[in-house]
Amino acid sequence: MQRIKYQAYIDKIQSPEKAALLIKNHHVLGVSGFTKAGDSKTVLPKVAERALHEELKLTVLSGASLGYDTDADLAKNGALYKRMPFQADPTLRKSINNHEVLYVDQHLGQTADMLQNIDTFKIDVAIIEALAITEEGYIIPTTSVGNSPIFAEMADKIIIEINGSFPKSLAGIHDIKLLKKQPNREIIPVLQSDTKIGDPYIKINPEKVVAIVFTEVPDSPAIISAPDEKTTAISGHILQFLDKEVAEGRLTESLLPLQAGIGKTANAILSGFKDSNFKNLTMYSEVLQDSTFELFDSGKLIFASASSITITESCAEKVFNDFDQYKDKLMLRPQNISNAAEVISRLGVIGINTAIEFDIYGNVNSTHISGTKMMNGIGGSGDFARNGYLSIFACPSISKEGKISHIVPMVSHTDHTEHDVDILVTEQGLADIRGLAPTERARLIIKNCVHPDYKDQLLDYFETAYALGGHTPHILQDTFSWHTQLKKHGTMKMNELASNHF
Amino acid sequence: MQRIKYQAYIDKIQSPEKAALLIKNHHVLGVSGFTKAGDSKTVLPKVAERALHEELKLTVLSGASLGYDTDADLAKNGALYKRMPFQADPTLRKSINNHEVLYVDQHLGQTADMLQNIDTFKIDVAIIEALAITEEGYIIPTTSVGNSPIFAEMADKIIIEINGSFPKSLAGIHDIKLLKKQPNREIIPVLQSDTKIGDPYIKINPEKVVAIVFTEVPDSPAIISAPDEKTTAISGHILQFLDKEVAEGRLTESLLPLQAGIGKTANAILSGFKDSNFKNLTMYSEVLQDSTFELFDSGKLIFASASSITITESCAEKVFNDFDQYKDKLMLRPQNISNAAEVISRLGVIGINTAIEFDIYGNVNSTHISGTKMMNGIGGSGDFARNGYLSIFACPSISKEGKISHIVPMVSHTDHTEHDVDILVTEQGLADIRGLAPTERARLIIKNCVHPDYKDQLLDYFETAYALGGHTPHILQDTFSWHTQLKKHGTMKMNELASNHF
Numbered sequence A, B: 001m002q003r004i005k006y007q008a009y010i011d012k013i014q015s016p017e018k019a020a021l022l023i024k025n026h027h028v029l030g031v032s033g034f035t036k037a038g039d040s041k042t043v044l045p046k047v048a049e050r051a052l053h054e055e056l057k058l059t060v061l062s063g064a065s066l067g068y069d070t071d072a073d074l075a076k077n078g079a080l081y082k083r084m085p086f087q088a089d090p091t092l093r094k095s096i097n098n099h100e101v102l103y104v105d106q107h108l109g110q111t112a113d114m115l116q117n118i119d120t121f122k123i124d125v126a127i128i129e130a131l132a133i134t135e136e137g138y139i140i141p142t143t144s145v146g147n148s149p150i151f152a153e154m155a156d157k158i159i160i161e162i163n164g165s166f167p168k169s170l171a172g173i174h175d176i177k178l179l180k181k182q183p184n185r186e187i188i189p190v191l192q193s194d195t196k197i198g199d200p201y202i203k204i205n206p207e208k209v210v211a212i213v214f215t216e217v218p219d220s221p222a223i224i225s226a227p228d229e230k231t232t233a234i235s236g237h238i239l240q241f242l243d244k245e246v247a248e249g250r251l252t253e254s255l256l257p258l259q260a261g262i263g264k265t266a267n268a269i270l271s272g273f274k275d276s277n278f279k280n281l282t283m284y285s286e287v288l289q290d291s292t293f294e295l296f297d298s299g300k301l302i303f304a305s306a307s308s309i310t311i312t313e314s315c316a317e318k319v320f321n322d323f324d325q326y327k328d329k330l331m332l333r334p335q336n337i338s339n340a341a342e343v344i345s346r347l348g349v350i351g352i353n354t355a356i357e358f359d360i361y362g363n364v365n366s367t368h369i370s371g372t373k374m375m376n377g378i379g380g381s382g383d384f385a386r387n388g389y390l391s392i393f394a395c396p397s398i399s400k401e402g403k404i405s406h407i408v409p410m411v412s413h414t415d416h417t418e419h420d421v422d423i424l425v426t427e428q429g430l431a432d433i434r435g436l437a438p439t440e441r442a443r444l445i446i447k448n449c450v451h452p453d454y455k456d457q458l459l460d461y462f463e464t465a466y467a468l469g470g471h472t473p474h475i476l477q478d479t480f481s482w483h484t485q486l487k488k489h490g491t492m493k494m495n496e497l498a499s500n501h502f
């Protein structure tokens, strides 16, 4: 109760069950939550439960993926008509790929603009997790800001979920500003990762608040496997490359603000900076993972701006038990500002993201397994890759005991085009394709990034295609033969097939 | 001579032949010129001539395509090692597709950044067309700004070509500012199309000027075929769509700043605005074509910012004979500012570009015929599509007497991904795919945009793929069968094939 400084809300306190009843069939919901951080822990799960017994077909917009089993339960219980702009849940993924749920896979920096520009998604109810409520009735968010400010602005009704599990000292790390619709869009005056441009709370119209609920459930912890041989090698190649850029005077030892994608690879890469020669690093990113705090502790990193904090259980214990030591080094922003083209291009962010596969000409697939099945979504990778100073994509050269090569003749789905990709890296090595023509890129990528088991096979494809001519040589009838072979025969290796079959 | 206000340059006046001798084998050249406007009319052609008799392998960077036969002659005479960031010449295109010339097809807004960020292209000589020289020795450009400011800044030596064919009243329409490399990149404070932020000339170090030559040759005229039934229909669909946006309150009758791509389709679309209900239109574009001046004359357009003026002979006669009537309505900027992500997103530009083909999920191919052969290049289309308010792509539904459908199962090359495309339009109709999942997009695109001759065939593909499952249904072994059939049998029509063959 002491977390609510606005009296008029006291009357609105109710149980999550009751608050969940405010959601009606066909509603459009805007919910807080960004890669498991700062999501609704009680009301949205109760909504999912209701769908077990009654017809609920909801359109659910979030910041990014939700924590616990919320996305899974919403999907399993048939509560979802449409979901956007990101998810990362195995059950929901299955429903999407089975055509049970419509999914709009969107640049995370662009959802707020879309809501201002089209009328398709009139937000009926926003459900927003809060650390506390200010005297004006404004919302202080928790571990993510995401799209909450625009949801609160556009929603007819707002449900606030106050989470007592986070230390109050989180207050003050948020920097929130709503951008006006064009032609009145203002300059976003972020000049460095730590430039403050807004308020430490989400301004809302208190009249729209229809329910306040309480919870003590912490964020679902991130699960991150430890760096292994491959991810450590990838990290090493990137550090070596950046060392060279510094040595040759193209970057300083503080580099430029770093962005790192989600998952094990990105986390391992960033961890690697602990033992680097760089100093006074900064981040202008989307998600802060464990590695961010390791870098703070090692003294390498001096400031990190993002839209959420998504960390493991042990990291959370350390960070939230003594948050004051990190407080001045962190800032959480709305995702249309953490991912703004304007700021990313001005600051010259170095974006490091993971690919599902990439091709010999530098196109990257971040989203679709074999061109058809959605994995997670593009997330913010495109926001950073398109407009940053340097766009790095990493993945292992092979997986599944070598049955899959992650470098293929042509990506089966394109999320980042050849025009937007600068550096490709696997545990085998790194290819800097800036300023190269497609045929130059192909030779370099095959030489540096491809696993020895696939080198000849890929070179064969390239040379055969090259002989046919064309700026970007391809054998159109064979481009996806690696993917179709994998499906039919369980491996992309052609010679293995040959020896198996003859 | 009266066009040179800086005495020290007088000694440097020489013949184009002699100036051309300053170019050595393996040099990297940065040359003015953007879609035929403001290019070198004498020195670069003389360089091409030299290559007939001696070994010259040059890397040539420009703003965009060059005029007359310069690109053709450079290619034909073997003078090119590498060319970037854009071209649109049939002879050069052939050399690129035959692997005689390396070509880097680049977002036009990003070449300047690349030059600041990598050392691969140290500009040996910049060749820049000038209207006149200021008292400080600075360059006043002609009909384009393009990449000239960054070339002049980075070059060891500068050759200036003074073109007396343009009226002196062109002086004053340029707005030039060099952006600093990150982390010192400044805000680009353009708040409206007409915001002036720089100087009306290119500041250079006069010591770097090694030759001044004179020419009276005007720009090569644009050749634009008149609007026909198809382009008029496309224009009509776009106007109708925008009318609806205004009627429903999402846009005002001034819309937002317009960008229009090159060529007949874009020009016809823009011409259509003459007879629209919109008022006080503005442009924040890359190239101004005839249609821009028609819109000025009709009173619909009040201001246009771009990087070049590329108009037909008759339009040029009208415009340059009485330039004062347009002078205050125009501004030419460096292409990294006309195409800046920061400005395009802030102003909310409505980008209208032409596609070679698009697919049922909204991916667009702007560059490659059948996935391999380079046509022109991506130009600025990606700069606008990625960051604008609205990204519209247009093309005819069919061509070559119906043998080619421009809507295909999967584009054979991806320049603009599903994440970046809002509106697709052919003479058949328009599809607004904002906020739609892939399967929703496919049904709408097939219904609204596809030619009746291909509707069943495309629906067949989609329904068969849909039955296989997946967020983005595809039949990987068949995705490019339309393109391979076209190559083998001269048509994408499958039933025609069936009846021909059986």
Ligand SMILES: CC(C)(COP(=O)(O)OP(=O)(O)OC[C@H]1O[C@@H](n2cnc3c(N)ncnc32)[C@H](O)[C@@H]1OP(=O)(O)O)[C@@H](O)C(=O)NCCC(=O)NCCS
Binding pocket: A260, A261, A262, A263, A264, A265, A286, A287, A353, A354, A355, A356, A357, A366, A367, A369, A370, A375, A376, A377, A378, A379, A380, A381, A399, A400, A404, A406, A483, A486
């Ligand atoms: C691309 C991405 C899925 C990689 O994540 P990751 O944790 O490194 O990789 P994963 O191991 O989970 O997933 C890759 C899987 O796809 C499989 N895969 C890749 N190519 C495949 C193919 N052609 N056929 C079948 N499976 C394939 C891999 O084998 C692996 O499977 P596994 O999980 O069974 O081992 C993830 O980074 C992502 O979702 N990125 C997009 C969003 C983003 O970039 N956000 C950044 C800003 S936050």
Ligand SMILES: CC(C)(COP(=O)(O)OP(=O)(O)OC[C@H]1O[C@@H](n2cnc3c(N)ncnc32)[C@H](O)[C@@H]1OP(=O)(O)O)[C@@H](O)C(=O)NCCC(=O)NCCS
Binding pocket: B260, B261, B262, B263, B264, B265, B286, B287, B353, B354, B355, B356, B357, B366, B367, B369, B370, B375, B376, B377, B378, B379, B380, B381, B399, B400, B404, B406, B483, B486
């Ligand atoms: C896409 C682009 C080539 C279209 O230009 P256009 O003048 O409308 O179209 P064109 O008629 O010249 O070219 C299309 C040609 O490709 C052909 N084509 C398209 N798909 C084809 C296919 N699958 N197989 C064979 N040919 C195909 C068309 O039939 C047509 O051929 P034609 O010239 O013999 O009639 C042009 O707009 C462009 O280069 N765009 C990229 C750059 C850009 O967008 N810049 C904008 C910012 S300035």
